Amino acid sequence: MSIQRNDIDAAFRRLREEGRTALIPFITVGDPDLAATVDIIAALEEAGADMIELGVPYSDPLADGPVIQRASERALANARVTLADVIEVAAQSRAAGVQLPFILFSYYNPILQFGLDRFFGLVASKGISGMIVPDLPIEEDAELREMAEAAGIHLIPLVAPTSNDRVKRIAEKARGFVYCVSSLGVTGVRADFHQGIDEFLTTVRGATDTPIAVGFGISSREQVERFGKQADGVIVGSAIVRKIEEVVPLLQASETKREGLAQIRAFVSGLKG
Ligand SMILES: O=P(O)(O)OC[C@@H](O)[C@@H](O)c1c[nH]c2ccccc12
Numbered sequence: 001m002s003i004q005r006n007d008i009d010a011a012f013r014r015l016r017e018e019g020r021t022a023l024i025p026f027i028t029v030g031d032p033d034l035a036a037t038v039d040i041i042a043a044l045e046e047a048g049a050d051m052i053e054l055g056v057p058y059s060d061p062l063a064d065g066p067v068i069q070r071a072s073e074r075a076l077a078n079a080r081v082t083l084a085d086v087i088e089v090a091a092q093s094r095a096a097g098v099q100l101p102f103i104l105f106s107y108y109n110p111i112l113q114f115g116l117d118r119f120f121g122l123v124a125s126k127g128i129s130g131m132i133v134p135d136l137p138i139e140e141d142a143e144l145r146e147m148a149e150a151a152g153i154h155l156i157p158l159v160a161p162t163s164n165d166r167v168k169r170i171a172e173k174a175r176g177f178v179y180c181v182s183s184l185g186v187t188g189v190r191a192d193f194h195q196g197i198d199e200f201l202t203t204v205r206g207a208t209d210t211p212i213a214v215g216f217g218i219s220s221r222e223q224v225e226r227f228g229k230q231a232d233g234v235i236v237g238s239a240i241v242r243k244i245e246e247v248v249p250l251l252q253a254s255e256t257k258r259e260g261l262a263q264i265r266a267f268v269s270g271l272k273g
Pocket residue numbers: 026053055063064068134186187188189215216217218235236237238239
């Protein structure tokens with residue numbers, strides 16, 4: 001079993017021993033540019049993140065709300081960020097001493113364009129431990145799953161409150177963790193969640209021994225605490241990407257970059273209480 005397989009599993013084992021919930025930020029790589037992303041990843045680790053979803057910017061982010069759509073636009077406009085760049089950012093962060101498990105987050109098209117053989121030949125050696133492909137349902141992911149398993153990369157599936165009888169099938173095949181989507185619709189900060197969210201999480205918990213994490217709409221310490229009671233991890237994307245958007249001008253000037261990173265660190269550590 002390759003070392004990458006253990007990164008995510010080892011993190012959840014350690015968190016369970018410590019009685020803690022994983023805080024899993026999502027960021028768009030290259031927002032506002034690739035150098036800033038390497039600094040932001042280090043800041044997220046310092047702020048207490050337990051693993052990171054590294055988003056591949058995409059021109060047609062179907063499941064994303066406006067905040068992450070704008071982040072993709074910035075990354076594509078400023079640095080024409082490609083899947084290869086995202087993989088390199090993971091390698092650079094590892095080389096700079098970041099220990100956090102990296103989860104590559106990409107719609108399926110960029111991976112297909114890159115080539116599955118080339119992709120899996122590369123990612124394992126670059127310190128990536130898992131991947132999430134939100135627009136690839138389990139009914140169509142057999143080839144990707146097989147190649148991910150062979151490369152020691154965890155293919156992390158999403159389940160939604162509407163998944164119903166598919167929950168068991170999805171949860172059984174899950175590696176790393178099961179990504180439980182808290183609400184229907186697209187990503188974005190929310191005040192409330194799907195009305196059946198608690199029963200849904202209980203159902204997913206009962207369907208697998210694999211860790212479960214909740215995402216979509218989470219932006220405050222209270223919400224992190226609430227979901228931390230039922231899940232092993234909490235994913236926060238838009239709220240962090242919005243903070244990055246706010247400090248982009250600071251990040252882009254050398255004399256204020258540190259202040260920008262400090263504000264991101266403060267926001268993320270505030271989520272952990
Ligand atoms: O942004 P939110 O509401 O905090 O949700 C996490 C989300 O950003 C991240 O996991 C994600 C980014 N793009 C996605 C597309 C589909 C599912 C999940 C995602």
